[in-house]
Amino acid sequence: MEFSFNRESMTEALQRIVGAAEKRLTMPILGNVRIRPVAEGIQLDTTDLELAWTATTPGEAAEGLDSTVSVRKLLDVVRAAPADATVTARVDGERLTVGFGSSRFSLATLPGQDFPELESLAIEEWLTVPQRLLRRLVEATMFSMAQQDVRYYLQGLLLVVDGSTLRAVATDGHRLALNEADLESPAVSAQECIIPRKTVQELRRNLLEDETPVRVGFGAGQIAFDFGGARLTSKVIDGRFPDYERVIPQDQPAQLVSEREDLRQALNRVAIVASDKYRGVRLMATGDGCRVVTHNTEREEAEESFPAQYQGEPVEIGFNLTYLVDVLGAIGSDQVRIELRDGNSSALILAEPPDRARYVVMPMRL
Incomplete structure (x- = not known):
């Protein structure tokens, strides 16, 4: 089964989603990206079972294509292609062949049907905020998150929506960082969740320093960040965050x-x-x-x-x-x-x- 894509668009999509791939490879397939055709082009999925990225990039793909390949190797191969090149790829059995110009690469694959998916829960409410605003909240607080603390609820960032206020708080028990900003439109309901460290790092890595909007969705046990062509979904930490206002x-x-x-x-x-x-x-x-x-x-x-x-x-x-x-x-x-x-x-x-x-x-x- 064949598919083709633009080098620039695929590189951008893979760079966005590569961070969710599991590096320790407790399950080899968690280091892979799942590739499937959709109406908009080609859908790419990565996950470590705690967070997941889904991105769509322009391209053409044969109906029925469903395979996985190492996301980091594929990214390196696509990066090596000439600028603005159209790259062609073919899945044949357990191999993915990628070619451009006189270059050919053969990569190992695993079946897409074996790719684990993060359970998708219903998002109860969406907020739209400028990426610059959310990035500032994250950067101003994330350094205070605990590392390897038995109090697992400190190993994340508390995100609070209270009326027209969006607040981020982090503490490791010895220091605390808090920052807040105003929302353009008040939230329908109050929201509060603890975002895990890796998700916070992925969010920071992908937020732009401009007014481009990002949609933030709150659900039972999950939070989602929709960037338009890509969505980051993550489990949240189940725990009670300390009463930060008292300290x-x-x-x-x-x-x-x-x-x-x-x-x-x-x-x-x-x-x-x-x-x-x-x-x-x-x-x-x-x-x-x-x-x-x-x-x-x-x-x-x-x-x-x-x-x-x-x-x-x-x-x-x-x-x-x-x-x-x-x-x-x-x-x-x-x-x-x-x-x-x-x-x-x-x-x-x-x-x-x-x-x-x-x-x-x-x-x-x-």
Whole structure:
């Protein structure tokens, strides 16, 4: 059975869906893409049984075609074709032959009928948001997701729809990131779900930095993101996310305002001798100035002063250096404001002037 397609269109489709393919190959077919004809051209499917991509690309395919082949090998082959080339392929038994110009490739296949499908549940409500908006919410929060935590519900991103507000929240128990934006049209009903880490990474990889719309669909145990020519569907994490509003400090008496880049560079410099295990840094703020100090088990030390405006009682507080650097990387403004209470209380970090993103970092004993 034969099919043909444009090199550029197929490359774009495969690049979008390749991330869902299972790399560990617990089931060999999970590393494959399923290829079938549809009215719009050729349908491509990948899945790891937790999330799934479906994409459609222009092309011609014989009726009855239903086969799978390694998505990464097929992508590499198609990429190798000349720009704007029309590529032809033929499935014959257990082999897929791909050709263009004088080049021919023979790849192993598995039957499309054996390809597992993620159970498709009914989507209860769709929202349409600009990709730029959703991308900003994801980028501003995803770094705070937990990694390999027994509290599986922390290993994802909480997405909340509340009236006209779309909110993203992530925490690993030591830090928290929250950002929100307004929807053009209020949602019909409130929605809340925890999106798994891999799905968040796939979403971030595919969202554009423009006003192109993406449809977000909520269903029982699933969430979907429809990009038009492709749809990402994922299971959601079944768990109760912590009450994040309770941990956001209120009415902090001390405030430190500095250039974001000055603070970031100061932290990066002292990080040279920071302990690889604890990554601790001590921030000292007084009316006379601010500085960061760190040391390691070999009694090496680093100290850096940076320009800042500080209002409040003198404070000395320890932080995980990486947590502070991550927050500074997510903030888009030139200045940053750190609100403090004392050396034993969490800090609230904001852009200056403030936007709707809020970051909480717990103190660290040094």
